[in-house]
Amino acid sequence: xxxxxxxYLLLMIQVFKKPEKKSIYLNRIFFEMDKLGLDSxxxxxxxxxxxxxxxxIQMAFNIDSPIVPIYTIGFAxxxxxxxxxxxTIISLILAGKVGSRIAxxxxxxxVTEQIDALEIMxxxxxxxxxxxxxxxxxxxxxxxxxxxxxxxxxxxxxxGLFSGLVGSYExxxxxQFQFQMYDVTYAMIKTVVFAFLITSISGYFGYYxxxxxxxxxxxxxxxxxxxxxxxxxxNLLLTNLLLA
Amino acid sequence: xxxxxxxxxxxxxxxxxxxxxxxxxKGKNNLIIGQSGSGKTVLMKCLVGLYEVDKGKILFDDxxxxxxxxxxxxxxxxxxxxxxxxxxLFDSMTVEENVMFPLxxxxxxxxxxxxxxxxxxxxxxNIVNSNKLYPSELSGxxxxxxxxxxxxxxxxxxxxxxxxxxxxxxxxxxxxxKLINEITQEYNITTVINTHDMxxxxxxxxxxxxxxxxxxxxxxxxxxIMHTDNKELNDFVFATELTRKLRK
Numbered sequence: 001x002x003x004x005x006x007x008y009l010l011l012m013i014q015v016f017k018k019p020e021k022k023s024i025y026l027n028r029i030f031f032e033m034d035k036l037g038l039d040s041x042x043x044x045x046x047x048x049x050x051x052x053x054x055x056x057i058q059m060a061f062n063i064d065s066p067i068v069p070i071y072t073i074g075f076a077x078x079x080x081x082x083x084x085x086x087x088t089i090i091s092l093i094l095a096g097k098v099g100s101r102i103a104x105x106x107x108x109x110x111v112t113e114q115i116d117a118l119e120i121m122x123x124x125x126x127x128x129x130x131x132x133x134x135x136x137x138x139x140x141x142x143x144x145x146x147x148x149x150x151x152x153x154x155x156x157x158x159x160g161l162f163s164g165l166v167g168s169y170e171x172x173x174x175x176q177f178q179f180q181m182y183d184v185t186y187a188m189i190k191t192v193v194f195a196f197l198i199t200s201i202s203g204y205f206g207y208y209x210x211x212x213x214x215x216x217x218x219x220x221x222x223x224x225x226x227x228x229x230x231x232x233x234x235n236l237l238l239t240n241l242l243l244a
Numbered sequence: 245x246x247x248x249x250x251x252x253x254x255x256x257x258x259x260x261x262x263x264x265x266x267x268x269x270k271g272k273n274n275l276i277i278g279q280s281g282s283g284k285t286v287l288m289k290c291l292v293g294l295y296e297v298d299k300g301k302i303l304f305d306d307x308x309x310x311x312x313x314x315x316x317x318x319x320x321x322x323x324x325x326x327x328x329x330x331x332x333l334f335d336s337m338t339v340e341e342n343v344m345f346p347l348x349x350x351x352x353x354x355x356x357x358x359x360x361x362x363x364x365x366x367x368x369x370n371i372v373n374s375n376k377l378y379p380s381e382l383s384g385x386x387x388x389x390x391x392x393x394x395x396x397x398x399x400x401x402x403x404x405x406x407x408x409x410x411x412x413x414x415x416x417x418x419x420x421x422k423l424i425n426e427i428t429q430e431y432n433i434t435t436v437i438n439t440h441d442m443x444x445x446x447x448x449x450x451x452x453x454x455x456x457x458x459x460x461x462x463x464x465x466x467x468x469i470m471h472t473d474n475k476e477l478n479d480f481v482f483a484t485e486l487t488r489k490l491r492k
Contacts, residue, residue, distance in 0.1 A: 020349055020350070021348070021349055021350075024348060024349060108335075109334075109335075112330055112332060112335075113328045113329070113330060113332040114332050114333075114334055114335070116294055116328065116332065117326065117328060117332040117334075119293075119294065119321075120292050120293075120294070120321055120324055120326045120404075121321060121322070121324075121345075121346050121349065121350075122317075122318040122319070122321035122322045122349075122350065123349055124314075
C-alpha cells in the first residue's frame with residue numbers, strides 16, 4: 001500500500017508539470033469535459049430524479065406524526081439531497097462510470113504502446129493524459145451535482161404531488177425552510193475533492209497497467225474500488241472538517 | 245550516428261543485456277536481429293530512453309543521452325521517429341490528426357501548414373483518401389504506413405522501427421521494408437530496425453547486429469551474413485528449409 005501511495009504521489013508530481021503547449025491542453029480539457037462530464041448527464045439526471053422521488057416517499061412514511069409539520073418532508077429531503085445524496089452518492093456513481101473509463105482508456109494506451117509513443121515524441125504522457133481529465137472533472141462535476149440537486153428536489157416534488165403524501169405548497173415551503181447557502185458550498189467542496197480523487201486514482205491505475213486486456217480489466221476494477229473507498233473515507237474527513 | 249557503449253540492463257536477477265557496444269550508422273538501415281528473448285527489444289528501449297541503462301551509455305551524435313535530464317532528453321526525442329510493432333496510433337485521433345500530432349505539439353505551424361505536411365507524409369507512404377478514418381478502421385499494413393508517416397512528419401534525424409513486419413503478409417511486409425529503406429536514403433537518417441524477419445535482413449540489411457543471449461554476437465551486412473561460419477548465427481538465420489535452400 002505504501003508503495004502505491006509513493007508511486008501515486010510521484011505520478012501526481014509528473015501530472016502537474018508545466019504542459020508543453022497550453023492551447024493543446026485547453027482543447028483537451030474541453031474534450032474531456034465532453035467525454036467525462038456531458039456524457040454523464042443522462043445517468044446523473046435519471047438517478048437523481050428517481051432517488052429524489054423515493055426519498056420524499058420514505059420521508060413521508062417516517063415523519064408520519066401529528067406533531068411534526070408536513071413541510072418537514074421537503075426540508076429533510078432537501079437536507080439529505082444537498083448534504084449527502086448529490087455530492088457523495090452521485091460521486092460514487094461517477095467513480096464507477098468515469099473511473100472505469102479513465103483506467104481502461106489509459107490502460108489500453110499503455111499496453112498498446114501509445115504511452116511509449118508519446119514519451120518518445122518528447123511529450124510528458126502523465127500530464128498529457130491525466131491533467132486534462134482532472135481539471136475537466138473538477139470544473140464540470142460541480143455543475144453535474146448542482147443539476148443533480150435540482151432534479152432530485154424536482155423528483156421529490158413530483159412524487160409527493162402524485163402520491164398525495166405531501167402537497168405542493170408544503171413541499172416548496174419545506175425546501176426553502178431555513179435554507180443555508182453553506183450546505184451548497186459544503187457539497188461543492190466535497191464534489192471537487194471527490195472529482196480529483198476519481199480522476200487521479202483511476203489515471204494512476206490505468207497509467208501503471210502492465211500486460212494485456214485482462215490486466216486492463218483488472219486495473220479498471222481496482223480504479224473503481226479504490227476511488228470509491230477513498231470517497232467514503234474523505235467524505236467522513238471532510239464532514240468532520242466542514243460541519244463538525 | 246547512434247552508439248551504445250558497454251550497455252548492461254538487468255531486470256530483477258536476470259541480466260538481459262551484457263556489456264553491449266554497437267554503432268548505428270547514418271544513412272543506413274541498421275538491423276538488430278536475434279531470437280525472441282535475446283534482448284533486442286530491451287536494447288531498442290534502452291536506445292530510445294524508455295528503459296534506463298544500468299551501466300554504459302547511449303550517444304546520439306556524441307550527445308550522451310543516458311545522462312541527460314528530462315528536459316534535455318526531450319530535445320533529442322523530438323529528433324526521433326519511432327514505428328512501434330502494433331503501430332501505436334492514437335485511437336481517439338483520425339489518421340490526419342495522428343500524423344499532425346508531433347507538429348501540433350512541437351512546432352508553431354498553422355493548421356494549414358500542418359495539414360499540408362501530414363498530406364505530404366501520407367502520400368509518401370501511399371495513403372490517400374483516408375485522412376478522416378480512425379485507426380480501428382485501418383488494416384494492419386495501413387496502420388504501419390500511417391505510423392511511418394507520423395514518425396517522419398517532424399523531420400526526424402533518427403528512425404527506430406520495432407518489428408515493422410510482424411503480423412503482415414510477405415507482400416505488405418516487403419512494401420514496408422522498401423518504404424523504410426527509401427525514407428532512410430532520401431532523408432539520410434540513422435535508422436535502427438529490430439526484426440527477426442529474414443526477408444528484411446536480405447532486402448535492406450545495410451548493417452546487421454546479431455544479439456545472442458544479451459550479447460552482441462556478430463556484426464556484418466546482408467552479404468556477409470550468408471557466408472558466416474558463426475554457429476549460433478547460422479542456427480538462427482538458416483533455421484528454416486527455405487533459407488537453407490537459399491544458401492545452397
